[in-house]
Amino acid sequence: MGQVPVTDTPQPGTAPAGVVAPVVDRHGLTHLAYGFMASKALFAALGVDLFSCLAAGERTVPELSASTGVAAHRLATLLHALAGVGLVVAGPDGYTNAPAAQRYLVRGAPGDLGDYFRLQVAQQVYPALLHLDAGLAGTGVAFDAWSGLLADPGEARVFTEAQHAGSLGPARRLADRLAPAGPCSVLDVGGGSGAFSYALCARDPGVRATVLDLPAVVDVAREYRERAGLTDRVTLLAADAVRDPWPGGLDVVLMSYLLSALGDAEIDVVLAKAHACLRPGGLLVVHDFVLHDDAPGPAPAALWFLQYVASRPDAVSFSGATLAARLRGHGFAPRRPEVLIPEITKVIVSSTAVPT
Numbered sequence: 001m002g003q004v005p006v007t008d009t010p011q012p013g014t015a016p017a018g019v020v021a022p023v024v025d026r027h028g029l030t031h032l033a034y035g036f037m038a039s040k041a042l043f044a045a046l047g048v049d050l051f052s053c054l055a056a057g058e059r060t061v062p063e064l065s066a067s068t069g070v071a072a073h074r075l076a077t078l079l080h081a082l083a084g085v086g087l088v089v090a091g092p093d094g095y096t097n098a099p100a101a102q103r104y105l106v107r108g109a110p111g112d113l114g115d116y117f118r119l120q121v122a123q124q125v126y127p128a129l130l131h132l133d134a135g136l137a138g139t140g141v142a143f144d145a146w147s148g149l150l151a152d153p154g155e156a157r158v159f160t161e162a163q164h165a166g167s168l169g170p171a172r173r174l175a176d177r178l179a180p181a182g183p184c185s186v187l188d189v190g191g192g193s194g195a196f197s198y199a200l201c202a203r204d205p206g207v208r209a210t211v212l213d214l215p216a217v218v219d220v221a222r223e224y225r226e227r228a229g230l231t232d233r234v235t236l237l238a239a240d241a242v243r244d245p246w247p248g249g250l251d252v253v254l255m256s257y258l259l260s261a262l263g264d265a266e267i268d269v270v271l272a273k274a275h276a277c278l279r280p281g282g283l284l285v286v287h288d289f290v291l292h293d294d295a296p297g298p299a300p301a302a303l304w305f306l307q308y309v310a311s312r313p314d315a316v317s318f319s320g321a322t323l324a325a326r327l328r329g330h331g332f333a334p335r336r337p338e339v340l341i342p343e344i345t346k347v348i349v350s351s352t353a354v355p356t
């Protein structure tokens with residue numbers, strides 16, 4: 001879960017990035033209350049690949065109707081909505097993509113996030129959020145945590161393919177930052193498709209990785225490993241990270257979006273296991289949603305934490321400081337958190353003590 005923000009720079013009239021502006025008027029409230037409708041317009045457009053149809057430039061409504069197969073009068077209504085929220089731009093004869101749509105929503109573009117939004121956010125996260133009231137009340141949740149949902153091979157495929165699309169860019173950035181050099185064994189816990197492991201392997205030929213995830217997810221990861229040409233350097237381990245044993249003597253344990261997906265007590269279980277399976281001086285790399293320590297937000301990270309409340313009663317949120325305290329409690333020496341996806345995720349690298 002978690003994504004690059006579609007808006008990289010503050011919009012006119014909004015607070016600078018990182019500062020939460022209190023909602024002061026009805027317009028602000030309306031913007032929030034109607035947000036779901038705007039999201040649905042975006043997902044519906046992705047569903048008929050509308051942004052790809054506009055990739056080459058302006059198209060008229062009849063042209064778009066022919067390409068998408070959507071009746072012109074219904075498509076016109078969708079286009080009005082998309083233009084209203086700024087995803088397409090209306091011209092004298094037709095429509096063009098807004099810059100972010102052209103960059104992130106055109107199928108096959110280098111920054112393509114369409115599958116991530118359409119599959120994971122629209123088809124799995126939003127339906128789960130319909131159970132948020134019950135989750136908050138503690139009277140029921142959408143499903144038995146993500147591990148319950150992902151026991152189903154079809155759901156595991158949808159989730160993992162979408163997550164792969166979302167994780168490729170951040171994985172490359174993290175690999176560049178960690179810059180492994182020389183022999184290095186990595187355990188990628190809750191590794192999903194293995195996107196982060198492949199990026200680390202691509203960065204240095206000395207990296208060997210094990211991707212540990214639930215069995216139905218590992219079945220999908222096998223295909224990505226094949227495509228990456230890394231069957232000889234990446235091992236797949238079908239296991240439950242909380243209940244099953246992990247390999248030992250490792251240089252690096254990576255947890256990308258794992259801790260946020262676990263319950264409070266399970267976080268302690270996996271941190272203890274990480275410490276036990278690292279060699280002295282080994283590194284734990286946590287990449288996840290992280291709240292500010294001393295200010296509200298950032299909103300996307302806070303909202304991602306909230307959606308977990310819909311799917312498990314023991315979900316918790318954490319800031320850099322609360323996570324660092326927890327890491328210290330398990331014998332780690334955490335460094336300062338560093339932003340990986342602005343407003344959404346941070347990376348906290350911690351070392352285990354080297355015996356003197």
Ligand SMILES: C[S@@+](CC[C@H](N)C(=O)[O-])C[C@H]1O[C@@H](n2cnc3c(N)ncnc32)[C@H](O)[C@@H]1O
Nearest residue numbers: 001167190191192213214217240241242256257
């Ligand atoms: C949001 S995905 C992140 C995948 C990958 N780390 C990435 O960043 O692209 C969270 C992953 O944690 C896995 N996961 C959740 N609970 C798990 C558990 N108890 N044991 C193993 N994997 C688990 C899920 O199956 C899923 O693949």
